Amino acid sequence: MTDTLDRADPVTVFYDHGAEQVVLGAMLRDPLVIGEVEAIVSAGSFHKPCHPLLFEAITYLREKGRKTDPTSVAGYLADEKLLTRMPGGVLYLDELLEAVPVGAPVGEATYYARTVADKALLRDFDAGLEKARNDIRSGAASNPASLLERTRVMISDLGMRAAGDGGPKRWRDIIRPGLDAIELAAEEGSGPPGIPTGIPDLDRLIHGLQKQRLYVVAGIPGGGKSTLGAGDFVRSAAFEHACATGVWSMEMTEQELFNRLICAAARVPSDKVTDGTLDTDDWTAIARVCGQTEDAPLWIDDTKGLTMADIRVRARRLKQQHGLELVVIDYLGLIESASSAPRNQQIDEMARSAKNLAGELDLAVVLLAQMNRAYAQRADKRPVLTDLKESGGIEAHADVVIFVHRDEQFDKTKRLGEADLIVEKNRGGARGTVEVAAQLHLNRFVSMAMP
Structure with missing residues (x-):
């Protein structure tokens, strides 16, 4: 049984199902891509209803040290009774593989992952503004300063996401700034x-x-x-x-x-x-x-x-x-x-x-x-x-x-x-x-x- 939303493959201001397919297909094809993609998107970044399920299945199997090829993923989905949520069942995984450009490097997958992340950012921004508008029009915003602050925090958080701030950093990327801070403290003396x-x-x-x-x-x-x-x-x-x-x-x-x-x-x-x-x-x-x-x-x-x-x-x-x-x-x-x-x-x-x-x-x-x-x-x-x-x-x-x-x-x-x-x-x-x-x-x- 499939959702009619899953049959479409549109590109709009708020989502790009084609880009989502390329990202998931690349993850199925090459396990080395999974870590690079995880650093950019999460399950919530995907819009097409079946895609968050696939993303979570792939990342879960990788975390457990299990294979993440299409056959293994299909087996896991079947065991979890989630395979029927895929449009066309196991054949949809083949469709995802075909969506990946032939010989595409890791950088290609991360490019499409950033597209998916950007679309999710716009969706969340729109939802946040819509909530603020509803609060104003319904009279729930009895304290304008509080409403403005919540909206500002929402925009600030989205700005950090857009800039790529936050999230895990690899040890080698922390070493240089860490040593620089220690060196600066030593130069400034005992104060x-x-x-x-x-x-x-x-x-x-x-x-x-x-x-x-x-x-x-x-x-x-x-x-x-x-x-x-x-x-x-x-x-x-x-x-x-x-x-x-x-x-x-x-x-x-x-x-x-x-x-x-x-x-x-x-x-x-x-x-x-x-x-x-x-x-x-x-x-x-x-x-x-x-x-x-x-x-x-x-x-x-x-x-x-x-x-x-x-x-x-x-x-x-x-x-x-x-x-x-x-x-x-x-x-x-x-x-x-x-x-x-x-x-x-x-x-x-x-x-x-x-x-x-x-x-x-x-x-x-x-x-x-x-x-x-x-x-x-x-x-x-x-x-x-x-x-x-x-x-x-x-x-x-x-x-x-x-x-x-x-x-x-x-x-x-x-x-x-x-x-x-x-x-x-x-x-x-x-x-x-x-x-x-x-x-x-x-x-x-x-x-x-x-x-």
């Missing part, structure tokens, strides 16, 4: 490969804030997570190293963040700004810092109620216009979600989106998060990953998790003016604790180690 955090001991442990990585900075309220993530990291990146930095602050206003950054850089007690008691020396220090940092590549967005989709759209714009290198989000618990899923699932999706943002835009992302206060009831107050509020998704997607811990928050007689930056997760590196001076009156942490 961190990522953006310096402003705290040398922390840089030695996590090697700076590196591209395509998600850094979670966590603490209890008032513990100093914003001071570290939205303060020290930002000043080091934007003010000291001219790295384009974007801060999304859903907790503090633009003015509050300005006050914190300027007081820390000028070393002026923040309560003087709040009380309006700045003296002449304070004003001089603030004016000097303003002059020095006027052209700093720093952008601050204090819009409330943003979703991760909103942040990604705005970050992407800064990346295109200014070469954004670092994103800081303060903080996870205040990010809005359009989902009706349980909160822990929403948090998981937000953390995943933050990690994807780092990879898509090739930058570092610092995400601030709160800890559960329950850990304060334990005898051992040292935080662990499960102390993250709604922790599962956060710890799964983060590359580095840094807890800001101060003993004096639990016992006013212990280690006054000191804090521990506890690196509890460090993908590809060691965990450890960095002791710092907590100069919170200046909104800053300072390394206690000698330079």
